Amino acid sequence: MPSPDPDLHNPLRRSFVKGLLGTTSFWMLGGHALWSQALAAEAARTYSPTFLTADEYRFLDAACERILPDDHNGPGAHKLGVAEFIDRQLQTPYGHGDNWYMSGPFVEGPANLGYQLPFVPRDLYRKGITAADAYSKQQHGKLFADLPTDAQDAILTALEGGSVKLGEIPGRVFFEQLRTNTLEGAFADPIYGGNRGMGGWLMVGFPGARADFMDWVNQDGAAYPIGPVSISGETA
Amino acid sequence: MRRLLSYVPVLAALTLGSTPAFAQTDRDALIKEGRYVAAASDCVACHTAPGRPAYSGGIAFTLPIGTIYSTNITPDPNHGIGKYSETDFARAIRQGIRPDGSTLYPAMPFPSYARLTDHDIHALYAYFHDAVKAEPLAAPENKVSWPLSMRFPLTLWRWAFAPAPSAARNTTLHQFSDPTLTRGAYLVEGPGHCGACHSPRGISMQEKGLTAADGSSFLSGGAAIDGWVPPSLRQENRTGLGRWNEDDIVLFLKTGRNRQGESFGGMSDAIKHGTQHLSEGDLHAMAKYLLVLKPADTKQADWVYNTQTASSLHKADFSERGAKIYIDNCAACHRTDGKGYAAVFPPLAGNPVLMGKDPASLVHIIQSGATLPGMEAAPSAITMPDFRNRLTDQQVADVVTFIRHAWGNNAPAISQEDVAALKKTMPERNLSNEAVPLN
Amino acid sequence: MKHADAIVIGAGWAGSILAKELTEAGLSVIMLERGPERSTAIEGAYPDSVDELRGAIRKRLFQNLSQSTLTIRNTIDQTALPYRQLAAFLPGEGVGGAGLHWSGCHFRVSPDDLRLRSAVIEKYGEKFIPEGMNLQDYGVSYAELEPFFDKAEKVFGTSGVAYTINGKVTGNGNVFAADRSSDFPLPPMQDTFSAQTFRNACSEAGYHPYAMPAANASRPYTNTYGCQMGPCNFCGYCSGYDCYLYSKASPNVNILPALRQDPNFTLIANAHVLRVDLDSTKTKATGVTYLETLTKKEVSLSADLVILSAFQFHNVHLMLLSKIGTPYDPVSNTGTIGRNFVYQTISSSRVWLPPSKYTNQFIGAGGAGVAIDDFNCTNFDHGPLGFIGGSPVWVNQAGMKPIAAAGGAGGGGAPRWGSAYKTDLVETYKHSLGIDAHGSNMAYRDVYLDLDPTWKDAYGQPLLRMTFTWKDNDIRMNQYVVSKIAPIAKAMGATKTHLVHLNQGQPFDTRHYQTTHLGGGAVMGEDPKTSALNRYLQSWDVSNVFVIGSNAFPQGMGYNPTGAVAALAYWAAHHIRTTYLKSPGPLVKL
DSSP, X not given: OOOSOGGGGSOOOHHHHHHHTTSHHHHHHHOOSSHHHHHHHHHHSOOOOSSSOHHHHHHHHHHHHHXXXXXXXXXXXXXXXXXXXXXXXXXXXXXXXTTSOOOSOOOOOOGGGOOOOSOOHHHHHHHHHHHHHHHHHHHHSSOGGGSOHHHHHHHHHHHHHTOOEETTEEHHHHHHHHHHHHHHHHHSOGGGSOSGGGHXXXXXXXXXXXXXXXXXXXXXXXXXXXXXXXXXXXXX | OHHHHTTOHHHHHHHHXXXXXXXXXXXXXXXXXXXXXXXXXXXXXXXXXXXXXXTOBOOEEEETTEEEEOOOOSSOTTTSSTTOOHXXXXXXXHHOBOTTSOBOOXXXXXXXXXXXXXXXXXXXXXXXXXXXXXOOOOOOOOEEOTTTTOSHHHHHHHHHHSOOHHHHHHHHHTSOSSHHHHHHHHHHHTTTOTHHHHSOBOTTSOBSOSSGGGOTTTTSOOOOBTTBOOOOOSOOTTTSSTXXXXXXXXXXXXXXXXXXXXXXXXXXXXXXXXXGGSOHHHHHHHHHHHHTSOOSOTTOOOOOOOTHHHHHHHTTOOOSTTHHHHHHHTHHHHOTTSOOBTTTBOOOTTOGGGSSSOOHHHHXXXXXXXXXXXXXXXOOOEEEOOOTTTXXXXXXXXXXXXXXXXXXXXXXXXXXXXXXHHHHTSOOOOGGGSOOOOO | OEEEEEEEEOOSHHHHHHHHHHHHTXXXXXXXXXXXXXXXXXXXXXXXXXXXXXXXXXXXXXXOTTTOOEEEESSTTSOOEEOOSSOSOOOBOSTTTHHHHSOOBOOOOOXXXXXHHHHHHHHHOGGGSOTTBOOOOXXXXXXHHHHHHHHHHHHHTOBOOOSEETTEEOSSSOTTSOOBSSOOSBOOOOOOHHXXXXXXXXXXXXXXXXXXXXXXXXXXEEOTTSOEEOOXXXXXXXXXXXXXXXXXXXXXXXXXXXXXXXXXXXXXXXXXXXXXXXXXXXXXXXXXXEEETTTTEEEEEEEEEEEEOSOHHHHHHHHHHHTOSOBOBTTTTBOOBTEEEEOOEEEEEEEEOOTTOOOOTXXXXXXXXXXXXXXXXXXXXXXXXXXXXXXXXXXXXXXXOHHHHHHHSSBTTBOSSSHXXXXXXXXXXXXXXXXXXXXXXXXXXXXXXXXXXXXXXXXXXXXXXXXXXXXXXXXXXXXXXXXTHHHHHHHTTOSEEEOOOOXXXXXXXXXXXXXXXXXXXXXXXXXXXXXXXXXXXXXXSSTTEEEOSGGGOSSBOSSOSHHHHHHHHHHHHHHIIIIITTXXXXXXXX
8 A cells, every 4th residue: 555654755764664653643554563564564665766757767777787786696786776775865965966066167177187067966867867768779779778688788888988978978977976876775774775685785794883893803814703784773 | 067167178278368358258258168068969950941040940840740840049039039038048948948838849858958057058048149140030830730739738748757957967967976977978968968869768759768877778779760760879789889989989979980880860960060069078978978888688699790691792692682682782882791991881791770670771771872961070971872763662671681681680681561661751852951962 | 343362263183282272371262163063972873873875975074065175187287177076085074174084093203204305315415306396394303293292192092002112112113113202092903804914924024014003092091181082893984984982083072072161162163264364464363254154144253363273275275365475386486375285195905815814894993003114204215216205004904884895896907897896896895905005295396276266165265276196206106115015915815916006197086085185285394485384383474373284294294194283283382382472473583
């Protein structure tokens, strides 16, 4: 049952969900007996993107999965909820470039002097995805998400290499934005919607928000023995 | 009197030494003494509400009978005590009787203040009269429903339980032959009114014992106040001060922190506004006095540190109930060995506030967190975050059970239902009432 | 107009030290901080603070560039462009400044670093100094600064081990370190596995490894001011974070709790200083004008003494905006404000150990590690090498977290995404460690700071312009020191080593983090033609202005700068208290 409460679309926080446990409306709406079930229900629900359109979100989900594919090392971007993470981030001050100097004039210069475009992350995604899908259609006759993975990889390789321009945005700039946010989504605390089940942390052996190694400073090369914990208290 | 004055020689010497205007100097010295007695009596804690001027009252006391507010004790003639003569003032403080003859609510610890010497009352009066700024501010109306709002039952209560001042003073000042113990007894039983929180109360809310001479109930631990349990200040090994030495007590009263633990709840206020301002000599006198109070509970086995907990945690063996929650939430500061980091993050191993019958303090601090404010001699504020949104009642019960059992603590387990019930007794933490610790 | 005896601009280490010293001297002090108040108990509380995304990635403790930034170019003939996104360096903002987000590497200085020009000339002659290099002495000696290094360490609660105290060998500290008057207040931090492996390999190779001095407390500590620190548990959330354990020294933990108790002290946050106000002669400051950033109200304060203790380039920016002294002109090589802007040459190489060995890179502390100084400063013979400067080399496992690790994995020919990249990332995260060459950077005639002609900040003032690139001397120094890492890595049992160094012709790249150790621009010295400040960090031009910070360094040294900044702050404060306040005026008469 879709929740009429718009707050439920806010970042999946166990603490947030738990905060609801004391409210009557939660019980009326959800009918869950236990918070863990409530959580599971929330996590299992298909995320509906808020900033990105359905088509943009399909592109994002597919592209992120190529950057971090599901394989023998561990889950890929799709399973980790990376697209969800990015859509949520684009609704935060970061998405609006709140900490970027965005005063003109905007002048092109050598790459090593850094980013000089008049676009904040939301613009980069909106314009970049539209142009990348247009490029995909022009090259392969299909939207990016509908292509076989080797064709998707070829497009991403072209973007990374800088040979394609996506309208006003150099392909390389778009690719780097995408790669950066994908890795953030895979390895940030799950409270931001990505790194589902702490799959990213389990893969690399990062213990998360326990932040105490007093007894394990030097184990003569042995691996740290305890699994990860989220800021929310979720463990894996 | 003469002897009392000898306890404030520094204050007297400072002011008497150099100024030629002798009368004024006498008055100044008296006011200084009065300020000192006010600190020893911790008047601020109850009579200064957040956001209101000093001593203008307004702190709410939520009691079973309703809500009462502390009064304005500035020298304002209409809202404060400006019209009180020294005799009125003495009667209100020592006997809980207003100039109009009605009785104060016993939230005002007049059974303790009954012990104040004439000189200290005189100094206190000088201070409140001449050195405190008059604030024309009314305290909020008490909200006590009839018939409990009638003050005459209080008079009966007072008749039954409040000691006559001269007798009270006599008891307190003549229990010990050692003058240091006598001074300690005076400070603890009188202005310090430690028993108001740390003594159990009888069926009519009277303190069971007001002096060391009254038997072992005195200062043997009080009932929870706002969800914080005042522990025993007697010599029980596990739940009292049996393993604290004199310096531990002095440091605690001066800074709110020592190698054994840190203050929380109302005690932090009592230290901030009160005991930290006392002289070293007075703090040592209080400590010496507390150390002679024999255990109320004589059957406690000595606490012995058990190394098993730490070695299990170190091996990532979390089979004990609550162990994993402890390692994920608590060990970063309190350590796997439960010893914490002296005077910064308090030890949980062997800490007397954790091993008592009532686990409310432990549940409360996990629920609400706590800030130990900076003191003059220890300017750092130390904060424990709250875990209310991170742990369920079941998890709190598990981790409290773990902490109460681990490292040789061996105190009884608690259940999820216990946690739920205790949480209902704990007021919401209102951060706007607290100074944000800025370090 | 409100008056204070002294106004201190910037609530970082330098400002907090000066404010503490001046209130102790009985002055009324107002400290202005452009950023917000910071409370470890609120925003730094466990476990919310141990959040890589919010901390090091979204950079919550760093300067908000949308309000003010600078422009950067490599050479004088280029158009400088705005530094729009935080990347190459990360100035702090808010109470505590960089002292809140730093790592905690707390070095003294090598005595020769303070007199590098003299030392080089003594050993190799003046001709050894390349054309265009503005090599200078500080004008103060290590012996003069030693009591202030000592004082600062006891405030910071620094962990370390001495080599010599009062001339006697006392421990296995840095054999190249200058003599000390007393030991570190706390014993050294434990070696991580990575650091211990490096230590063993260095010893075998005949080098002289030592425990890095760390302002991360190895034990609970109560400092000179009664402020308390908890001990570091190697959680690794140091650089970019406020330490939830109160174990990393910061102004917030180590000075401000005591300072705030002083009724003579006032701290005003969210106060962006627009200029230091000067009288008509331009030789005396009358106060400062600042903008309340929350209300946009302009406020002027008057003061007898003005301390500039903002971040290095903000100090220079304020001097230029306030017209204190003469702006540097690289063409005529005249003027001093903006002259000798310097950086550091830092490159991090990577070493992979066998799969059976886990480096647990997330375990660490910002200031802890093992270093060798065999290639730092003047500790080796530069004669045949033909360059000036050097680098300590160290394993400073400071708590590598996975977003940063993932961002840095791949590249240099290896895939940066896809399945092969993932495999590489997992292996690199679990089994590798970093070895840094943390080197000096010399000053050059055409590397400097001035005001940008085009771009403005949110308050309508011109941005600062940085003209900087890597020069031959420093590139060759970096390459030489990095070449020494390969055999050490081999001795550590490396299965693979990726050496990273600067390359000839490679311009400074603003897109990748290098270091926030910027220096110079308003340097101290003994000649007002080549320094903005005298040896007491007092402006030559406006004698009631003191400028405290790494802006005073005539060249970038191999060590992290905070230790030197703190000692110089106490040194300047000492001379203000003992001499200046008794008779205000220039402390150095020419």
